[in-house]
Amino acid sequence: MPFPSDVIELSSDSDDEPRPSLPPSSQQSFTPGQVVYISDSDDDLPAPGHPAFSQPLSLKAAGKRKRHSSSRSSSPSVAPEAYRAESSDEDEESPRKVARKASGAERFGSNTGKGKAPRKPRKTEEEKAAAKAQKQQDAADKKAQKAAEKADKAAQTAREKAAKKEYLAANKLVIDKKTTLAKMEIVFPPALRHSALLPAFLTHIAQYNMAVSVAPENIVRGYDVFYWNRTMAAEYDPVAREWQPLPGAPRVDELPTYLVYMGADQLARCIKDEDGVKNVVRAVRAAGGGPKTQVFLMVEGLKLYFKRKTGIRYTKSEIQRALAALQIAENTHILYVDTVEDAVACLYDLSADLGIKPHKLIQRSHLPFCSDIQQPTGTTLADTWVKMLGQVHRMTEHGARGIAAPRAFPTANALFEAYRTAPDARARDGLVMHCKISHRADGAAKERPVGAALAQVVGTVMYGTDPLQLAYKAAKSGEREEE
Secondary structure, X not given: OOOOOOEEEEOOOOOOOOOOOOOHHHEOOOOOOOEEEEOOOOOOOOOOOOHHHOOOEOHXXXXXXXXXXXXXXXXXXXXXXXXXXXXXXXXXXXXXXXXXXXXXXXXXXXXXXXXXXXXOOOOOHHHHHHHHHHHHHHHHHHHHHHHHHXXXXXXXXXXXXXXXXXXXXHOOOOOOHXXXXXXEEEEEOHHHOOOOHHHHHHHHOHHHXXXXXXXXXXXXXXXXXXEEEEEEOEEEEOOOOEEEEOOOOOEEEEEEEEEEEEEHHHHHHHOOOOOHHHHHHHHHHHHOOOOOOEEEEEEEOXXXXXXXXXXXXXXXXXXXXXXXXXXXXXXXXXXXXOOHHHHHHHHHHHXXXXXXXXXXXXXXXXXXXXXXXXXXXXXXXXXXXXXXXXXXXXXXXXXXXXHOOOOOOOOHHHHHHHHHOOOOHHHHXXXXXXXXXXXXXXXXXXXXXXXXXXXXXXXXXXXXXXXXOOOOOOOOHHHOOOO
């Protein structure tokens, strides 16, 4: 059995000197490994055999001996950890407090305890019902908010779809001028309200839903003047090159185009001199849209007027000279009609041309050299070659077939080889000039050559090397340099 590791240090005092026994109050048990110094003090060890000899030293006495011995002894082997803490007599005598789990009342406090949280009172039935109703109201409000957000999102999506649909409809390419008559309105002069021209025109355009009205008064006093209005649902943006739908209701614009309608006798009265008929056109422009206003002059019965034997104030040459001066000086277009049906056809064609004009300008702004951008695919190689030639501006189907004839240039390779071997630019411009065209654009049989102007356009499109040269208008022969 091992001995305890207690260390007892004996002082250097004489062993013969008797030592008194320790008082009972100073007796204290000590733990193994504890260092106890025995030195000269008031409490002497008991003699061997004494009952108190076997009792352990009290910690208090050991502490006193430690303090006394530390002041006299200089031994370095003293361990200070053995006496790190000293307890009072009250701590030694009182039992150690056992930690116990606090009850619920102690943890949360009571209603009357100072510094403790009060207990929540129980809710009454009315309060529970009110809380439940509030919860249901909050849920209903949240549901209504979600429904409103969903409705707003659906409305926004519908608006975006409608805007996209309007945009696509506004930018749809229009190639049939008859479809544009639904947005056109022609205004008749008041003097023709009861004439045969108005009901005949209404019958002619009944299937196109074109609007027809009668002006309350003449634009120029003493003369019958037609003009046109267009309903605009979109406005063209020249920078973006597209139509932008107009917000709100469509807008009605008066076009800067007027037509003066007069008979041969009235025309004869106007041309007392060369400025007589010019003053009529200038008065129309002054009352209309300004100097850039386009004016047409429709003369009825001039052919019959020239056949008269009597009642002619001016000769045919004088009238023709006055009309030619009017065309050159005032840039006026002259239309000749002999019957009411001819006048109706001219008014219809002019209305359709005015309706398709903005769409033609847009088409040429994107592809200025192309007359029709919706060409079908050819069924054969020869048909494909004809359709390729038909893409040239001002080239008709009969003109393309004349160039692609077996005795002319039946293949694209034959035409390109001819352009490549041409001696100079002038020869290339006139390469297809003598190809025969069998019919006119309206289908009437009339054989004629392609001509120098159209041949030059074909040469520019097919073999031109200048990317900035315009392909829809033939350049003057003097502007082309010899290579």
